Amino acid sequence: MIRVENLYKSFNGKSILEDISVTFETGKTNLIIGRSGSGKTVLLKSIVGLLEINSGEIWFEDVLFNKLDFKDKKVIRSEIGMLFQGSALFDSLTVEQNVRFPLDMFTTKTLEEKNDRVNSCLDRVNIINANKLFPAELSGGMKKRVAIARAISLNPKYLFCDEPNSGLDPITAILIDELIKELTEEYAMTTIVNTHDMNSVMEIGEKIVFISDGKKCWEGNKNEILISDNETLNDFVFANSLAKKIRYPDK
């Protein structure tokens, strides 16, 4: 479980996040949704410690993460896997080396054991016969899947995904969503996904937090989101014309 309490974050005096308090539950796919520029990515990066927060508390289970020093943060970070918007695979390393990287850095396994783990992670995300390819030789969907394989290689307790569907076609996007959901259940992880894709919301949104203008506007699940009377949320959820017609048939 990850708990955020009264989080404030600003850049050069401009407030980006204001008084965010939310609990992300273990074994569930937790979604942070909102419009572009609403502060989703800042929130995600603040939780994992890539950005220093102005005030507030970030708890990983019973550990106050944001007050730890670099050395102690490393212990928690060894339990974190993260999927970045652009995949963030290391260009100079092959697929196999990318997935093996966390194992090389943080385990004392033999090369054979590490390669076994790499292959099982790649199999799990359906990447076949691509071990020796470089990231530049992969499609967008393959890059995301390799990045997921790298993220799970150390059996993380926490998985963070920043816009996992961006730049993907709808079918590949659904496959990535399903993969994230399956892995969350399989590894009993606390997964936090940042998205503005309503398909993802309806596919995997077990817990949803809606952010607007840096503030938490709404919290619920995928069933509740369709019947909410929160106007800001409805503007976002029913933004496209098809959804609008379904929601407001008389208009």
Add this chain to the structure above:
Amino acid sequence: MIRFLSQVGLYFLLLKKVFSKPEKPIVYYKQTMREFVYLGLTSVGIITIISFFMGAVITLQTAYNTENPIYPKYLIGLGCRDSMILEFSSTIAALILAGKVGSNIASELGTMRVSEQIDALEIMGVNSASYLILPKIIATLLFNPILTLISIIVGIFGGGIAGTLAGVMTPENFIYGIQYAFIPYYIVYSLIKTVFFAFIITSVSSFQGYYVEGGSLEVGRASSKAVVYSSVLILLFNVILTQLLLS
């Protein structure tokens, strides 16, 4: 002024991160070997070509400016040798490497920053500054002196070939000149300068690349800044080191 001081402060904070204890020495060793090839071996070609022609030009210019019969011909070889050792093979080669290696480092790290690869390292708990920059510094500190020695040898050889082919002196005069009044300390002086310049090129370029914010445009700007700032610092330290080591 405040911005300048904050940048200097940030540079030293980065160096502190760079020189902290490596997570796993074997991984750093492999990374350093990779940088030896990437930053060192790939520079041998350009250093060889440039040094050959620098030596040739120095020899010809010395010859045409000392045509007076009172100057002995072996002075041409001596001039070529000392020019290459004292200045060209260390400072000029460093300026060329600031262009080649410096822009390479800044654009590599800058691209890694904007494509979130550095964030990915941080999330894993890796000290990204140390992992990415320390191997580059070690590789250039160890390899650039070798490049300087190659440059000295090839430059003097180029001078001998050019001078002989142009008929401005005999090979015997040149060989006598490059042996005449040789001061071994000049080699030490040249290598000490090279080590300082290598550190400047790698650390300043890494600093520019590591803290890039934005996109490809900013990566390009960081790359240019890396070359300009490294070159200016090389010239500044050239004066300081010369005064300290030769006075």
